Structure formats: structure tokens, C-alpha cells
Amino acid sequence: MQLAKVVGTVVATRKESSLDGLKFLVVHPLDETGKPTGGQVVAADAVGVGPDEVVLIAAGSSARQTEATNNRPVDAVIMAIVDAWDVGDRTQYKK
Amino acid sequence: MQLAKVVGTVVATRKESSLDGLKFLVVHPLDETGKPTGGQVVAADAVGVGPDEVVLIAAGSSARQTEATNNRPVDAVIMAIVDAWDVGDRTQYKK
Amino acid sequence: MQLAKVVGTVVATRKESSLDGLKFLVVHPLDETGKPTGGQVVAADAVGVGPDEVVLIAAGSSARQTEATNNRPVDAVIMAIVDAWDVGDRTQYKK
Amino acid sequence: MQLAKVVGTVVATRKESSLDGLKFLVVHPLDETGKPTGGQVVAADAVGVGPDEVVLIAAGSSARQTEATNNRPVDAVIMAIVDAWDVGDRTQYKK
Amino acid sequence: MQLAKVVGTVVATRKESSLDGLKFLVVHPLDETGKPTGGQVVAADAVGVGPDEVVLIAAGSSARQTEATNNRPVDAVIMAIVDAWDVGDRTQYKK
Structure with a gap:
């Protein structure tokens, strides 16, 4: 899986x-x-997330x-909202 | 999924x-x-799109x-035509 | 799918x-x-192609x-032989 | 498969x-x-590993x-803990 | 598929x-x-290969x-041992 930040929305009626x-x-x-890396991905939302969530x-x-x-x-889904992300002894992100 | 622009066609009779x-x-x-990135992909059309569509x-x-x-x-399919694509408060694309 | 050119063969008896x-x-x-990009791939032939075909x-x-x-x-198959490949108004390749 | 080192944890209650x-x-x-390469990956743990394990x-x-x-x-799982990793005559890693 | 050379082994008892x-x-x-490219991959052996084989x-x-x-x-398997690999008129590798 990848850690990612929600940055936008896509609307498509014909599909x-x-x-x-x-x-x-x-x-x-x-x-x-914690910095954006690589390119954007469009993912389906399976959990109900808001903007800027990790x-x-x-x-x-x-x-x-x-x-x-x-x-x-x-081919991509948001299946969890991150509460905490730790690397070694360091807290990289906390909601 | 990836956002992409339709740029051409491939015809193959022997397949x-x-x-x-x-x-x-x-x-x-x-x-x-909104700029092209990475390489081209050939995708099957499942929705009936026209040239230059996002x-x-x-x-x-x-x-x-x-x-x-x-x-x-x-291994690649166009499964939706994009009406609007927003990043934060900015409208990146509108059909 | 990817557009590709046939450039060689692999023979393997023990498999x-x-x-x-x-x-x-x-x-x-x-x-x-129309130029080669990225690395070579070995693909199974499902349609019967010859050397140098697109x-x-x-x-x-x-x-x-x-x-x-x-x-x-x-994990890779040749499933079609390309007759024509057009990008916008330009014919990129014609058999 | 990829050889990898365990470097952190992700906690997610809403999923x-x-x-x-x-x-x-x-x-x-x-x-x-044996040096880190490419980007981090989040993997499910199927075997019960500890921090810093290969x-x-x-x-x-x-x-x-x-x-x-x-x-x-x-889409990623830890399915084995490495005891030894050899490249040619050289021992790259030993637990 | 990818052409690859066997360069080492991984032993894992807990899995x-x-x-x-x-x-x-x-x-x-x-x-x-015929030169190594990209990163190493760990593959399961389905055919019984020896060191340095292609x-x-x-x-x-x-x-x-x-x-x-x-x-x-x-997610990766050795499913064939290469006897010969030709590119155009050139023999790239022969066992």
C-alpha cells in the first residue's frame, strides 16, 4: 500500500x-x-474521507x-484513514 | 486510475x-x-469517447x-469521461 | 496495452x-x-507475428x-498486429 | 518479491x-x-516481524x-523473515 | 517476462x-x-536452476x-531456463 494525501476530486457522469x-x-x-512523491493517482473512496486527509x-x-x-x-482504492504513522522513534504524522 | 487525454487510435485486424x-x-x-506525463498507453474504449477528451x-x-x-x-480501459477535475479550490479541468 | 516492435527471439527447452x-x-x-523506449520485454506470441512487426x-x-x-x-502477450497507428491528424505508422 | 527492511508502523482505525x-x-x-532503494511501501504483516528486520x-x-x-x-504483504541472503560467494546479510 | 541472471539466494525459515x-x-x-538493469528481484524457482544461469x-x-x-x-517465478537469445541477426546469448 502507499501512504497518500487527498488533494482533489474527479466528477464523471458518463461512465x-x-x-x-x-x-x-x-x-x-x-x-x-511526508512530502508528495511521484505522480497523482485517482482512487475510489471506500471509507468516506475528507480533503487533505492522509x-x-x-x-x-x-x-x-x-x-x-x-x-x-x-485499480486504486482508499481503504483506510491514517491515525498515526511512525518511522523508528519518530512520529511522522498524527491526525 | 489515471487521468489521461485521448490523442490517437490504433487499428489492428489480425488479433x-x-x-x-x-x-x-x-x-x-x-x-x-494537466500536462502529458510519462509514456503513451493504448486503452480499450468502454464508454464511447471522442478525440481530445479527458x-x-x-x-x-x-x-x-x-x-x-x-x-x-x-490491460487498460477507458471507463469514464471526466466532467470536472478539481485540486483543492482550483478547477484543473472542466468539460 | 503498449505499442511495441518485435526485435528478437528467446528459446528455452527446460521450462x-x-x-x-x-x-x-x-x-x-x-x-x-515510434522510437524504442524503456527496456525490452519478452512476450508470448498469440497471433503469429514476424520480425520487425509493430x-x-x-x-x-x-x-x-x-x-x-x-x-x-x-505475464506479457502479443495479442494484435498493428495495421495503422494515428496520433491526431498524423499517421505515426502504417503497415 | 523484494528484500526490504521494516522501518515503521501505520495505525488506522477507520478502514x-x-x-x-x-x-x-x-x-x-x-x-x-543492502541499502534502501526506491520509495517506502506499507505492507501487511503475515508472519509477525519486529522493527529493523529484513x-x-x-x-x-x-x-x-x-x-x-x-x-x-x-497489495503488499510480508510473507517471510530473511535468515540469510547471499550474492555469489558473498554473504550480503545474516540474521 | 524479463530476461534475468541468477545471482544469489535467500533463506527464510520463518514464513x-x-x-x-x-x-x-x-x-x-x-x-x-545482456547487462544487469534496474534492481534485483527475488523469484521462486519452478524449474531447478543453478547459479549464473540466464x-x-x-x-x-x-x-x-x-x-x-x-x-x-x-509474485515472481523463474519458469524457464534460456538456451538462446537472439536480437535481429545477432546471438545475444547462447548457453
Whole structure:
């Protein structure tokens, strides 16, 4: 999984019908210092997150293993909201 | 998923027979400023898009979770046409 | 999928038995100008291609969705031979 | 699989319910000299590891092939703790 | 698939139980000139290879499509030993 920050939203009305009701969010993966790294990813929201939250995203077929995304053409999902992220003795992030 | 722009087409008559009738489009993923990033991808069209449209693509096994691509050897699919894409308070793209 | 050019062959007699009879080709993905990009890939041939042809390759589990590769340990397949590839108004390649 | 070192932890209380009880660890892949390479990954722990241990991680759908992760939205798993890692005649790591 | 050279071994006694008996080898992918490229990968051995051999590796879910790796948390497998590898008219490698 990747640690990521929720940075935006995508709205699409014309789409594969199985995607109706699913919320698409723009997230940016974070590096070990908490800075955005690599490119943005659009992920389905399986847990109900708000803007700027730090989350975990799962990619690939594993992104379909939630109630919201099962059997849908979705390759990235937000499946957890991060409360705390520690590296060694240092607290990297705390909600 | 990735945000991408439709930039071209690929025609192939000799192919695995299950691919008959499927439309292959060349798309270019977009970065957070809306500029093309990384390399081109060829994606199957599951929603009926036109040239230059901004779309969402799903990759991997998830690309087979549409009616058009089910059980076919396809690893990228256009499964939504983007109406609006917002990052923070900024509208990055509006159709 | 990726556009790629067939550049070579790999012969392997000692292998997982389910691979008997399958042809392995070395292909090189192409960028938007038709030049080789990234590294070489070895792909199974599901359509019967010749040297130097421009093809489409599918990767991951989708590479197993052809009659030739079904249930086999193959993560890349040539599933179509490209007749024409257009980007905008320009013909990038024509067989 | 990738060789990786356990460097941290992630705690998340709000998540897909199937993830309850699963431990998420921050790991850093190692290069051939044993130095961290590329970016951090968050992996589920299927074997019970401690901080700073050298482990093997499996990614993608294979990350769901353990008792702890079966059918869960998890795309990386620690499935082994490394005792010894040899490259040619050299012992790269010994627990 | 990727062409790769076997460069080392990994021993792990504490692991997911389904992995018992499986041999883990360190391999290094090769570029089109036969030089190591990118980072090392740990792959399960499905065919019985020796040190320094040139092999084919399959990744992702396809790595589980061998008798040795079926249903196991393994994301890379050596599924063939290369006898000959030709690029155009040139023999890149011959066992």
C-alpha cells in the first residue's frame, strides 16, 4: 500500500454503469518525509474521507476487495484513514 | 486510475478473436497541472469517447471489469469521461 | 496495452511444462514518435507475428486471456498486429 | 518479491472492516548492497516481524495469498523473515 | 517476462507455511546488451536452476501459474531456463 494525501476530486457522469455512486478522489503518494512523491493517482473512496486527509491506498486487483469496489473497473482504492504513522522513534504524522 | 487525454487510435485486424469490435485508443496520462506525463498507453474504449477528451483509465485486471472488456486480453480501459477535475479550490479541468 | 516492435527471439527447452509450444519473442515498447523506449520485454506470441512487426502487447493477468496463454505462467502477450497507428491528424505508422 | 527492511508502523482505525486486526508496517526495499532503494511501501504483516528486520515482501494479488490477507484489500504483504541472503560467494546479510 | 541472471539466494525459515520447500533466488534483469538493469528481484524457482544461469521470470499473478507456486504468496517465478537469445541477426546469448 502507499501512504497518500487527498488533494482533489474527479466528477464523471458518463461512465461504466457499475461505477454509479462511487466517489473518485485525487490522491498524491507521500515519501518517507511526508512530502508528495511521484505522480497523482485517482482512487475510489471506500471509507468516506475528507480533503487533505492522509490515507492508505491499495492498487491493482486488491483495489476491488472492498464492498464499494467489488467487481468494478477500479485499480486504486482508499481503504483506510491514517491515525498515526511512525518511522523508528519518530512520529511522522498524527491526525 | 489515471487521468489521461485521448490523442490517437490504433487499428489492428489480425488479433486474438475475442478482441473483435473493441476500439483501441492512444491516451496520454496527465500530471497534476494537466500536462502529458510519462509514456503513451493504448486503452480499450468502454464508454464511447471522442478525440481530445479527458478520461479516466483503469489498468491491470481491473481493465477487464467492464462489459466491453470482460475476459479479454486487455490491460487498460477507458471507463469514464471526466466532467470536472478539481485540486483543492482550483478547477484543473472542466468539460 | 503498449505499442511495441518485435526485435528478437528467446528459446528455452527446460521450462514449466505448460509452456511447451509457446513462442517467446523479444519486443521493445515504442514511444509516441515510434522510437524504442524503456527496456525490452519478452512476450508470448498469440497471433503469429514476424520480425520487425509493430504489435500490441498486454501485460499482467490480462496476458493470460488468450487461447495460447490461458492458465500459463506468462505475464506479457502479443495479442494484435498493428495495421495503422494515428496520433491526431498524423499517421505515426502504417503497415 | 523484494528484500526490504521494516522501518515503521501505520495505525488506522477507520478502514474497510475486513482489515480489522491486520498490522500495517512501513518497509523500505533494499538494493543489492543492502541499502534502501526506491520509495517506502506499507505492507501487511503475515508472519509477525519486529522493527529493523529484513523481510521478503510480495506485491499485487499475490499479497492476498496468505491466511492473514485472503480476500482483503491489501497489495503488499510480508510473507517471510530473511535468515540469510547471499550474492555469489558473498554473504550480503545474516540474521 | 524479463530476461534475468541468477545471482544469489535467500533463506527464510520463518514464513507463511505454504512457502515451505520453495527455493528463493536473487535474480537481476538484463538489458538488451545482456547487462544487469534496474534492481534485483527475488523469484521462486519452478524449474531447478543453478547459479549464473540466464532465465525467464514471470511476475504478478502469472507467477502463481506453476505447479510449485500455485496459490502461494509469490509474485515472481523463474519458469524457464534460456538456451538462446537472439536480437535481429545477432546471438545475444547462447548457453
